[in-house]
Amino acid sequence: MNREQEIHRRNVLILKLLWGFYAISLVVNLVVDQSIYVLYPPVGLGLGIVLLLLVASKRFSELTMFLMITSLYVFLLALTLNYPYLVNFIFLGLIPLFALIYLDYRAVLLAGALYLATAIYMFNVLHDEMFAGVDRSDIAYVVVFGLFATAFCLYFTKFIKSLWLKAEQSGSQLRNILENVEIATWSYHLSGGVMQLSEGIIHITGMPAEAFEGDYRMLTDIVLPEDKSRIMKAQKEMVLDKKSVTVECRIVRSDGEYRWTQIRGNPFFNSTGHLERLAGVIIDITERKRLEEQVEYLAYHDELTALPNRAMFNMRFEQYINEGMNPLTIMFIDLDNFKEVNDAFGHSAGDLLLRGIAERLTGHIRDTDMVCRLGGDEFLLLLTHSDSTHASKVAERIISSLSIPFNYQGYSLIATPSIGICVYEGGPCDLDQLIREADEAMYEAKREGRNRYFIHSALSSMSSYP
Numbered sequence: 001m002n003r004e005q006e007i008h009r010r011n012v013l014i015l016k017l018l019w020g021f022y023a024i025s026l027v028v029n030l031v032v033d034q035s036i037y038v039l040y041p042p043v044g045l046g047l048g049i050v051l052l053l054l055v056a057s058k059r060f061s062e063l064t065m066f067l068m069i070t071s072l073y074v075f076l077l078a079l080t081l082n083y084p085y086l087v088n089f090i091f092l093g094l095i096p097l098f099a100l101i102y103l104d105y106r107a108v109l110l111a112g113a114l115y116l117a118t119a120i121y122m123f124n125v126l127h128d129e130m131f132a133g134v135d136r137s138d139i140a141y142v143v144v145f146g147l148f149a150t151a152f153c154l155y156f157t158k159f160i161k162s163l164w165l166k167a168e169q170s171g172s173q174l175r176n177i178l179e180n181v182e183i184a185t186w187s188y189h190l191s192g193g194v195m196q197l198s199e200g201i202i203h204i205t206g207m208p209a210e211a212f213e214g215d216y217r218m219l220t221d222i223v224l225p226e227d228k229s230r231i232m233k234a235q236k237e238m239v240l241d242k243k244s245v246t247v248e249c250r251i252v253r254s255d256g257e258y259r260w261t262q263i264r265g266n267p268f269f270n271s272t273g274h275l276e277r278l279a280g281v282i283i284d285i286t287e288r289k290r291l292e293e294q295v296e297y298l299a300y301h302d303e304l305t306a307l308p309n310r311a312m313f314n315m316r317f318e319q320y321i322n323e324g325m326n327p328l329t330i331m332f333i334d335l336d337n338f339k340e341v342n343d344a345f346g347h348s349a350g351d352l353l354l355r356g357i358a359e360r361l362t363g364h365i366r367d368t369d370m371v372c373r374l375g376g377d378e379f380l381l382l383l384t385h386s387d388s389t390h391a392s393k394v395a396e397r398i399i400s401s402l403s404i405p406f407n408y409q410g411y412s413l414i415a416t417p418s419i420g421i422c423v424y425e426g427g428p429c430d431l432d433q434l435i436r437e438a439d440e441a442m443y444e445a446k447r448e449g450r451n452r453y454f455i456h457s458a459l460s461s462m463s464s465y466p
Contacts, residue, residue: 007061010102014068015055017098018075019048025079069099069107073114080122084129092118096153103157103164112150119146182284184209186265188216189277195219197282204261204284206254224250224258231263238267238278248285260289302373304351305358313372313380317431320384325368327425329391331381332438333361333398335415336450338377349408353415356406364397377415380435388423388455395419395453403451418445419453 054064080088099111119142184200195216197209227249234245244266265280300312342350361371372380405412420442441454
């Protein structure tokens with residue numbers, strides 16, 4: 001609300017007070033003097049009509065403000081001059097108090113000056129009629145009272161305006177924050193069915209707040225279909241269960257991008273306990289969700305090769321056991337000369353080699369199988385529905401594939417594999433034990449000359465294959 005609108009609103013309030021004051025004066029005059037006229041001619045009625053027309057036009061608000069104060073002064077002055085009673089003089093002291101409603105220094109100074117000048121004039125000219133028995137030297141008290149009343153009104157105006165200024169600054173800062181971050185406030189009035197959102201919604205949806213004014217379904221329409229059930233459940237909890245809710249859902253922006261949002265809602269009730277409106281905030285949590293996904297990904301994947309890690313391997317093995325995907329084969333792969341590559345060419349070459357080997361290993365398995373990096377130059381493979389025959393074929397393909405050198409800055413890098421194989425055909429099992437058996441088979445392959453595989457038999461004997 002701008003300054004002109006604020007002054008107009010206060011003009012309306014003062015006009016109501018003036019008409020109320022005039023009506024009371026009419027009633028008092030009718031009772032005391034048996035006359036409907038407060039003044040003759042009826043100055044109050046004339047001034048009231050003029051002010052009513054000015055206020056109704058909604059123009060010249062500041063001029064109307066000064067006319068309001070002046071009109072009240074003219075009315076009370078005419079009343080006091082026609083009926084020179086002390087009580088009417090006291091009413092003149094209402095002028096600075098009425099001016100306080102505007103909280104405007106100019107209005108207060110005008111009212112104070114009019115009251116002080118009139119008080120001095122009446123104390124001298126109408127002394128005998130209004131201040132009989134009061135010494136003329138007591139005019140000093142009248143002056144001091146007028147100055148004090150004016151000073152008090154000025155100080156009060158300054159104090160209230162300073163509070164307003166702080167409140168406006170805080171409100172402005174809050175609006176700026178809400179309008180420039182991915183947070184929006186929302187309010188839905190049940191009586192009118194009107195949805196209102198703050199300007200911050202444009203940062204979340206790519207659309208201005210005006211696009212959502214009206215039916216709340218204009219907002220829920222941009223929620224992904226698979227997430228709408230969450231919204232409907234939250235609405236039910238607010239309206240029927242009268243509970244505060246927090247729900248996370250995905251929306252589609254105007255540019256087609258998907259965003260994660262957190263919607264918080266609270267029900268608000270009127271004095272009789274009936275639900276009046278729903279309100280809350282909408283927060284864009286896309287970045288938080290991405291971080292959560294990244295953390296979850298890193299918890300189950302190797303950062304260098306992007307392969308699953310041991311934690312994911314354990315989960316997948318247990319899943320396959322429960323799904324009955326036996327027999328399962330575990331391959332333990334260790335690179336024979338990886339340390340030499342690291343020492344000769346540095347860790348950047350070693351990292352390149354590990355990523356390349358991870359890619360080749362992944363190329364030799366099925367969708368239901370898994371390649372896992374244990375750490376360093378050690379890998380685990382989990383093959384489903386795989387017996388020793390199938391495992392042998394996979395191992396031979398891996399050995400053949402890794403015999404092809406990798407290129408690094410013009411150099412050829414090769415890291416041959418030693419592979420240990422353990423086949424699980426069903427029954428009670430201990431994954432750690434199966435991995436140890438595959439590890440033992442891998443060491444047997446190394447002892448037999450490397451770049452080969454060994455199968456750990458059910459009787460803990462070793463079968464070797466060049």
